[in-house]
Amino acid sequence: MSDIFKNFAPVEEIGELVKVDHCQGEIPEDFPEGIYIRNGSNPLFGGLKSAISVFGKTDNVWVEGEGMLHALHFTKDAQGNWSFYYKNRFVETDTYNMESQRKKPAFLPVAEGDAPATLAGSFFNVMRFGQANKIYSNTNVFEHGGKHYSIAENYMPQEINLISLETYGNWNPSGVWSRPFTSHPKKAPETGELVAVGIDTTKPHCVVGVISADGKELVHKLDLQLDHCSLFHDIGVTKKCNILIDFMLTMRPERVMKGGQLFGYEREKDARIAVIPRYGDVDSIKWFNIEPCVIYHLMNTYEDGDEVVVRGCTANAAIIPGPVWGEDKFDWFSRGFNFKNVASNNWNDQKAIEDGMLFTSVREWRLNMKTLAVNERDVTGTEYSMDFPMINEDFTGLKHQYGYTQVIDSLASSKAGSAFVAKPEAVEEDDGWIVTFAHDEDSDTSYVLVVDAKNFGSEPVAKINLPQRVPYGHHGSFFSFT
Ligand SMILES: [Fe+2]
Structure with missing residues (x-):
């Protein structure tokens, strides 16, 4: 494996x-604690693993691994002197607790591999543990109703303690949600209600939920x-509305067997956007x-006169899930971000298709609610591949001017998980x-950067060196004490 990927290797809990002593530059006076x-x-239990049986071979993929939270505290004394503290800890899901007590893996990996093997692996996992796969709470963190949660969309959120990073357990809104929950729920403007979607390979496949601002009640549930x-x-x-993009990247077993979704055959299928009144029924969609x-991340969505504006990061193919990539997995990822060949439409040339398939840009759709017309355009217009969009969250669901993405030129640099601090x-x-x-790949050291959003192209205002390596990860948030 190339050196560039060594920062995907797991670390221990610290x-x-x-206390972190070394900070270059200065944290601005008005930066919030x-x-x-x-x-x-x-x-x-270490890095990428695979299991070989009579059914074929399955692997864990890089998105799969127990969730680990990395936290940096920004605190200030009465004289205005900043101190920084670092801590990391596993998210202790039910399956984490089971496997860590056994001190060895219990579940067979099923996310990627030969289709008969993944189906057989799922079957044995269900027989042994009552579910097809592990609970990986490894994708994002969010706050609602004053509580904090770790989440990945294969299961319900895990409530966590912001300071100790202890896991309190599953959050099942109103005791009736009882299904997976999106990694990116959104707070509705004005009401503060939390809007989420939960997908499942068995029916109902897609359910949208609206949770009260205090987090105590599931006030609306819609099966699409x-x-x-x-x-x-x-x-x-x-x-007024909830927005979903259905890009028809489905998880039907017959498609997994063909491996069709990875190499763009889905381009022949429709993609469509659902605009759903906040408390609407299926006929109101x-x-x-x-x-x-292919779209994983929305930047923002808002109403603008008769139009609903949707902005998100689109690519030509999906990173997850996929068929067997074998030893060339990391090489494939590198080629996937190749901009030069992104315009290739020669669908008979598999290598040309793979080159540039992961190139991602920001796209805007303007949906006219009266005429039902769609206007779409690329809004970035750069040669840089970009994803992991974010905005000032005070503007979620409202007309916004600025969006921030991360430039992606390899799998490594796509994994940083930045946050906007208002x-x-x-x-x-x-x-x-x-x-x-x-x-820093050369020195194998990790740090936290603080960049002034108004001077985005300039040097970071502060660089805080961390006491241990922090592997590349997914999404992050900043939770202000005030
Ligand atoms: Fe995400």
């Missing part, structure tokens, strides 16, 4: 909060009555057909900072 937390995959299970990784909100694409007395949308974990 134990108690560790708080905690920056990022979630990521940290396999409990889809006949297929699309990968809805994200959900958008406007003042308006569907808008769009150019076929200035406490912010006047303008871009009053704030971007915080992010970063890793």
Whole structure:
């Protein structure tokens, strides 16, 4: 494996909060005190594993591994002197507790591999443990109703303690949600209700939920009555509606067996956007057909006159899940981000298709709610592949001007999980900072960068060296103490 991938290797828990002494630059005076937390995959029993049986071979993929939270505390004394403390800890899901007590893996890996083997692996996991796969709470962290949660979309959120990073257990809204929950729920503007989607390979495939602002009640639940299970990784909100993009990347077993979804055959299928009134029923959904694409992350969605504006990051193919990539997995990822060949439409040339398939850009769809017309365009217009979009969250569901993405030129640099920190007395949308974990491949050291959002192209205002390596991960958030 290339050196560039060594920062995917898991790390141990560091134990108690560790004071971090070394900070280059200065944290601005009006930066809020708080905690920056990022979630990521940290396999409990080492790196990539595979299982070989008479049914074929299956592998864990890089997105699969127990969730580990990495937190950096930003605190200030009465004289205005900053101190920083770091801690990391596993998210202790039910399956983490089971496997860590056994001190060896219990579940067979099933996310990727020969189809008969993945189906057989799922079957044995269900027989032994009552579920097809492990609970990986490794993708994101969010707050709702004053509580904090770790989440990956294969299961319900896990409530966590923001300071100790202890896991309190599953959050099952109203005791009746009882199904997977998106990694990217959204707070609706004005009401503060939390809007989520939950997908499942068995019916109902797609359910949207609206949870009260205090988190105590599931006030609305809608089964979209889809006949297929699309990968809805994200959900958008406007003042009045919930937004889903159905790009028809389905998890039907026959498609997994063909491995069709990885190499773009799905381009022949429709992609469409659902605009759903916040408390609407299935008949109130308006569907808008769009150019076929793959989309995991929305940047923002909002109403603008008669139009609903949807902005998100689109690619030509999907990273997950996929058929067997074998030894060339990392080489494949590198070629996938290749911009030069992204325009190739020679669908008979598999190598040309693979080159550039993961190239991602920001796209905008304007959906006219009166005429049902769709206008779409690329809004980035750069040669850089970009994903992991974020905005100032105070503008979620509202008209916004600024969006931030991460430039992706390899799998490694796509895994940073930045967060926007709004200035406490912010006047303008871009009053704030971007915080992010970063890793120096040469020295194999990790640090946190603070970048002024108003001077995005300039050097970071502060660089805080961390006491241990932080592997590449998924999404992060900053939770202010005030
Ligand atoms: Fe995500």
